[in-house]
Amino acid sequence: MFQIDHLGIAVKSLAQAKKFYETLGMNVMPEETVAAEKVRLAMVPMDGSRIELLEPTEDDSPIGRFLAKRGEGLHHVALHVDDIAGSIERLKAAGTRFISDEIKVGAGGHLYVFIHPSSAGGVLLELCEDPPTGV
Template identity: 45%
Template sequence: MVKKVDHIGIAVSNLDDALEFYEKVLGMSLQGIEIVEEQKVKVAFLPIGDTEIELLESTDKEGPIAKFIEKKGEGIQHIAYRVDDIEKALEEMRQKGIRLIDEKPRYGAGGAKIAFLHPKSTKGVLVELCQRD
């Protein structure tokens, strides 16, 4: 079902500061920045190999990334796995007893269809399923 790691989402307090590290220290290239209003997040895309790093800065102090940083600090927030058919993947997860955060796919950064699985069902890791057409 899972095809590859699509991206790794990293929560950051300040996108510009984080980009300084990823671009100047690690030598990665910024592909673009997008604001996803419904998730209250500003996302920077940094491709590496056949995956990418997504830096996530909250656009709202009540947003999920702001709450994540408040609780756990900056760092890896989720790992996204690419699937061909997200609706089918969600149904398979339901049948396997996995707790879903998203019962139906929603819009994600980069035009992807996404859905999150609850960390209590995934050994403490926030897992995102991601379909790109």
Template identity: 60%
Template sequence: MSDAIRLDHVGVAVRSIAAARGFYELMGFEVGAAEEIAHEAVRVAMVPMDGSRVELIEATAEDSVIGRFVARRGEGVHHLAVRVDGVDAEFERLRAAGVRMASENVKVGAGGHRYFFVHPESTGGVLMEVVGE
């Protein structure tokens, strides 16, 4: 694996960040402040873990992607996120290679990071978020 790509975070869909944070704090982790991402209709809080993070994701609308996910499947792992150098170039490279994208373009998310999603059909069944500069 290239040094230019690494696990950034695991996204976990929860009904309530306030309720979920109790477990992580009990384990000794510090849960960051919740941040709202209006265009995704979610609130997120990061839990740093040894160079990576768990992203707790709470829907702010029942008809959002996360709201529908929790209603259909319950709480749990929603996606894996990898960090790359040059997120725009990686978006174009994957699309040109015929990878099915779940995002139409690169967006700005929590903490100002830039990201896009790759459809599970192209990744062996796992929704993959690609983040970077």
């Protein structure tokens, strides 16, 4: 079964975004930095999924470019998968276009890969898998 793992929201100020969700009464997790993506983030857990607040650490990062072009807002939808490698293999066989062929390690040690919007109805779609255990 698939589920929405999280919704990624690009923000100019992580501090202001966190304050909004905290004022709403939601718990915001501690900030993390994903250096490879040049982003600082905070997760807001919800019942079975999360909101991921994304602030660029550099203007030339993917989130920095997104903000410059489109402003704050929904950046991507992430689906949880149990077998990211198998999912990628099936999707590639069907002609799906990816942002990168490389499975990366992101926030909290989760594995992830992005599907190009041209293959997903105009939506940047992320596949993510729980962090490996016993490694």
